Amino acid sequence: MAPYESEDSTTAGEADDLRAGRRKAARYVVPVAVVGIAAATIGLVPAIADSGDPDLPDITAQQLIEKIAKSDVQQLSGTFKITTDLGLPDLGGLESSLASGAMPSGSGDGSSADPSAKLTELASGTHTLRLAVDGENKQKLSLLENASEYSLIHNGKDIWGYDSKSNEVFHATGDEAKAEKGKPEEVPATPKDFAEEALKSVDDTTAVRVDGTAQVAGRDAYRLLIKPKQSGTTVGAITVAVDAETGMPLKFTLTPSSGGAAVIDAGFTQVSFAKPSASTFDFTPPKGAKVTEEGAMEGAAGEHGSGSAKSEDEFRKEFEKELGGAKPEGGSGKAAEGGPEVIGEGWNSVAVFDTGGEGMPSGSEVGGDMGGFLDSLGDKVTGKFGSGTVFKTRLINALMTDDGKVYVGAVDKDALVKAANSAK
Amino acid sequence: MSRAEVIQQGGGQIGGGIARARKPSPLWTFGLFRSELLTTFRRWRTLALLAVLAAVPILVGIAVKIETGDGSGGGGGPQGGGPAFISQITNNGLFLVFTALAATLPFFLPMAIGVIAGDAIAGEANSGTLRYLLVAPAGRTRLLLTKYATTMTFCLVATLVVAVSALTVGALLFPLGDLTTISGTRISFAEGLGRALLIALVVAASLIGVAALGLFVSTLTNSGIAAMATTVGLLITVQILDQIPQLHALQPYFFSHYWLSFADLMREPVYWDDLIKNLGIQGLYAAVFGSAAWARFTAKDITA
Numbered sequence: 113m114a115p116y117e118s119e120d121s122t123t124a125g126e127a128d129d130l131r132a133g134r135r136k137a138a139r140y141v142v143p144v145a146v147v148g149i150a151a152a153t154i155g156l157v158p159a160i161a162d163s164g165d166p167d168l169p170d171i172t173a174q175q176l177i178e179k180i181a182k183s184d185v186q187q188l189s190g191t192f193k194i195t196t197d198l199g200l201p202d203l204g205g206l207e208s209s210l211a212s213g214a215m216p217s218g219s220g221d222g223s224s225a226d227p228s229a230k231l232t233e234l235a236s237g238t239h240t241l242r243l244a245v246d247g248e249n250k251q252k253l254s255l256l257e258n259a260s261e262y263s264l265i266h267n268g269k270d271i272w273g274y275d276s277k278s279n280e281v282f283h284a285t286g287d288e289a290k291a292e293k294g295k296p297e298e299v300p301a302t303p304k305d306f307a308e309e310a311l312k313s314v315d316d317t318t319a320v321r322v323d324g325t326a327q328v329a330g331r332d333a334y335r336l337l338i339k340p341k342q343s344g345t346t347v348g349a350i351t352v353a354v355d356a357e358t359g360m361p362l363k364f365t366l367t368p369s370s371g372g373a374a375v376i377d378a379g380f381t382q383v384s385f386a387k388p389s390a391s392t393f394d395f396t397p398p399k400g401a402k403v404t405e406e407g408a409m410e411g412a413a414g415e416h417g418s419g420s421a422k423s424e425d426e427f428r429k430e431f432e433k434e435l436g437g438a439k440p441e442g443g444s445g446k447a448a449e450g451g452p453e454v455i456g457e458g459w460n461s462v463a464v465f466d467t468g469g470e471g472m473p474s475g476s477e478v479g480g481d482m483g484g485f486l487d488s489l490g491d492k493v494t495g496k497f498g499s500g501t502v503f504k505t506r507l508i509n510a511l512m513t514d515d516g517k518v519y520v521g522a523v524d525k526d527a528l529v530k531a532a533n534s535a536k
Numbered sequence: 537m538s539r540a541e542v543i544q545q546g547g548g549q550i551g552g553g554i555a556r557a558r559k560p561s562p563l564w565t566f567g568l569f570r571s572e573l574l575t576t577f578r579r580w581r582t583l584a585l586l587a588v589l590a591a592v593p594i595l596v597g598i599a600v601k602i603e604t605g606d607g608s609g610g611g612g613g614p615q616g617g618g619p620a621f622i623s624q625i626t627n628n629g630l631f632l633v634f635t636a637l638a639a640t641l642p643f644f645l646p647m648a649i650g651v652i653a654g655d656a657i658a659g660e661a662n663s664g665t666l667r668y669l670l671v672a673p674a675g676r677t678r679l680l681l682t683k684y685a686t687t688m689t690f691c692l693v694a695t696l697v698v699a700v701s702a703l704t705v706g707a708l709l710f711p712l713g714d715l716t717t718i719s720g721t722r723i724s725f726a727e728g729l730g731r732a733l734l735i736a737l738v739v740a741a742s743l744i745g746v747a748a749l750g751l752f753v754s755t756l757t758n759s760g761i762a763a764m765a766t767t768v769g770l771l772i773t774v775q776i777l778d779q780i781p782q783l784h785a786l787q788p789y790f791f792s793h794y795w796l797s798f799a800d801l802m803r804e805p806v807y808w809d810d811l812i813k814n815l816g817i818q819g820l821y822a823a824v825f826g827s828a829a830w831a832r833f834t835a836k837d838i839t840a
Contacts, residue, residue, distance in 0.1 A: 136835035143828035150820050191807070242719075242807075254719055256807060259620035259638065259799035263720040276718035279623040381809075391721055392804070398716035400627035 166325050166332035168356050173320045176336055176354055183359030189244040189392075190329065190383035196236050196376055198505040240381075244388040252393055267393040274395065281397045284406035317342050317458030328353045328362040329380040344527035345369065345459035346507055358385060368506045369524075375507045455519075455531045462521035462531040493525065497532040565682070568674055572686045576652065582690070585648040586697050592644060593636035593702035600625050600632075601709045620799055628715045629706025630725070633732045634802065636702035637695070637739050641795050645694055645739070646746045646771050652690045653750025654763035656683040657833065661758040667838055676834045680751070684826065687747045695740040699732065719804040731801055738798045742814060745791035745821030746771060752829040755836065788813070791821050 171179075234255075242254040255262040260277035273282035323337035333353040340347055346368050353363035363379030397403050453464045490501035493511065500513035502525050511519040511528040517535075519528050576582055596619075604626045619638040624631040657680070660666035669679060706712070715728045723731070750767040757763050774790050777783055787793050794814035800807040 139831035139835050140828070142831055143824050146820075146823045146827055150824070191809075240807075254803075256803070259718075259796055261718040261720075261803060265720060272720070274720040276716075276720070277620075277623065279627070394722070395720050396722065398624070398627060398722075399711075399713075400624075401716075 166327060166356075168325045168332055168334065171322055171334060173322050173336065176322055176334055177320070179359035180336075180352075180354055180361060183361075185245075185358050185360045185385060186248075187246050187387045188360070188383060188385050189388040190242070190380045192241040192243055192379070193238065193381050194234065194241065194376070194378040195238040195374070196234070197373055198236065198375060198507055244392050246388050246390075246393065250393040252388075263395075265393055265395045267395065270395075272395045272397075274397075274401075279398065279401045281401045281403040282406075283397075283403055317460075323351065325356075326353050326363075328355075329383045331362065331383065332356045333362050340459040342459050344523050344530075346509065346522050346524055347459055353379065366507070370506065372506070455535060456521075456523075456527075460521070460523050460527055462519050462523060462528060464531075464535060465518040465520070466516065491525070493529055495529045495533050497529075497535065500532070502528060565678060568678070569682050569685055572682050573689060576686050576690065577693075581655075582652065585651060586694060589640060589644055589648060589694055589698050590701040592640050593632055593698060593705050596622075596636055596639060597625070597632055597702070597705035597709050620796065621802075624716075625706070626710060628728075629708075629710035629712050630703070630715055630728050630732060632706035632710070633699050633702040634735065634799070636698050637735060637798065638796065640698050641739055641742065641798075642775065642792070643771075645691075645698070646743060646792075647768050648694050649687065649691055649743050649746050650750050650767035650771055651764050653687045653747045654754050654765075654767040655760045656687060656751055657754040658757050658763035659754075659760035661838070662760040670838060677830060680755075680830055680833050684747065684751055684829075687751060688744065691743040691747055692737075692740040695736050695743070699736040703732070717804040718799070718802050721804040723804070735798050735801050738801065738811065738814075741818060742795050742798065744818040745825075748822040748825035748829070749791070752825040752832065755829045755833040758839070789817070791817055793817070 240256040242252075242256060244250075244252040249266070249268050251266045253264045257277065260275070262276070263272070263274045265272040265274070269285050271284040271286065274280075275282075317340060319339045319341055321337055323335045326333050326335050333355050336352040336354055338350040338352070348367040348369035348371070351363075351365040351367075352361050354360070355362050362383065364376065365374045365379070366376040367374050455462045455464060490503040490512075493500060493502050497517075498514055500511050500517075503510045503512065504525070507522055508520060509523060509525060509528055511525075511532055513519075513532060517532070519532050519535075521528065521531070523531075600622065619635050621631045621634040621638065625635055657666070660669060670676065674682075712725060714722055714724055716722055746767070749770065750763070753766045753770070754760075754763040757766075771792070774792055778787055778790050778793055794810050794817060797810035797814045800809075800811055
């Protein structure tokens, strides 16, 4: 280990030199081995952890659905991950500004702690949420963001929204009964809600079966596979993992018929059915935080004249509308409430909106670069109905005809054209 | 200059060390570590780096104070702008600690570490003192470990300097008291202090990877400046690559990717996933580049 070690070998001939060189090179095996072991660990550990599907008694699809219906989980806390991949181009900030512009609730003059402003964020990308529920009067939903968090806390008759990034608080009050009624909507992204929506559409158009078992968030679960029997829909299959013990849906996956990654993948990564500590639901606005009362916001919105005043119910409706946009059954189910007209049934339902306008200007009308840009967004189609443009995502497709009608559904292009033709 | 001191200090024990056939006692190792520490922290360069780090929270604190000093109180603050937690500072001075760490972690702290780590071996080689260090029966591995331990100590000291400076400024300029976690729950001031200490430790641990990288670079060259510049250059490159969306498959393996996860300690309950990933990545970098530095340094011709 002397500093001049290597110089000594000059007298010892070339063979020694070579050996010394090899010995030196051999030392580099250590870092290379460390990298190799790390790579193997990263690659293999998830594979090993995944392989063991739990051994559970056989169950029919009917029994499993009943189990879900009977499930009465009153207390739980857990971490929930939701990944949405609609195949929209990643427009970054533009996307969110477009989304908020498209939704009346996204009016910029509201508080950033306003729940409806946050909901649009869930429509794309991966988000981590935390959920704590203790009975019907105490729920908390937190959206984990980079170095900040958005929490929606329902405790008794108070509903608090807290955005830690801007230190803003949104406050609404409702009587207990109303709050109870509102419960499912306040924890909207749970697998239970998704499963209930999906089960509503179980009829002759749909095949439902139990597809083995799985481990979700460290718990044994049955996998319920829901598959559309019809062709023409973009929905490939829906898988719901149901906790074997409590009947609580733990994971919801929607794969498109075109294959590839799941469009919606929402599930618990960690869950506990123990009672969450009471302090979780305690909220007092931090000193100096800007508190927006629900009523105050209505006033503000009225002053600016930028949209209707928002009540809690309207929040809910907006949310449902949004969920409906991401889910075929939701869209068709809600349509009956006097919204758009619905063509077709089951998975192939297509909603029709009449914008009454001239429709989307085609590229040639606008001309120039802008025209090219518009054309690149969608495909031109023609049929008995005339001509129009189809805008595609991985799940929802929309046909905008030149006479201003919009056909939207979780169906492929041909089915949209067929729907448009039949409407004529 | 201080090198000579080291040799003299060790002088008495070196005789004994040789007699025991190159088996220095643990006490001797500690002596080497202590003298390394003293040389590092006595350098003007080190003190200047620490002074710059201490100045960051002072500047942030004064800026926030002036911004909100017109009596408008803590109304929101810039939405989404500025480092994390900045909107809460006016209400609780303790948040200045978190803001200062969030502001210094991406660049100032790792740059300081890069300077110290890059200088560790190459600087000695540059000033011609490395061979004298190795004349003493320290052994190359032992010297390398001592250098790494010194760098890590500097990580910890640098982080604590930022935290303590921020806490002092925060206490002087803003009120202190119970604080609200980012999950909306309240914790007492004492618990908040505990979390601040924990966060400082996590931030210090986040720098382990850069320190190992810098030490490896330092064994590659005989020029201290080149090693520092390379380390800081690598740091900036990785930070830029971490922003490019097309590389998202690689990004979880960048040493800086999970740095800001220390903020997860302010959630209630604490969200450990990213914190554990961060510490795992740092450990991996330390193992890979530490062993690479060892392979290089123990096989290297020392000519200066």
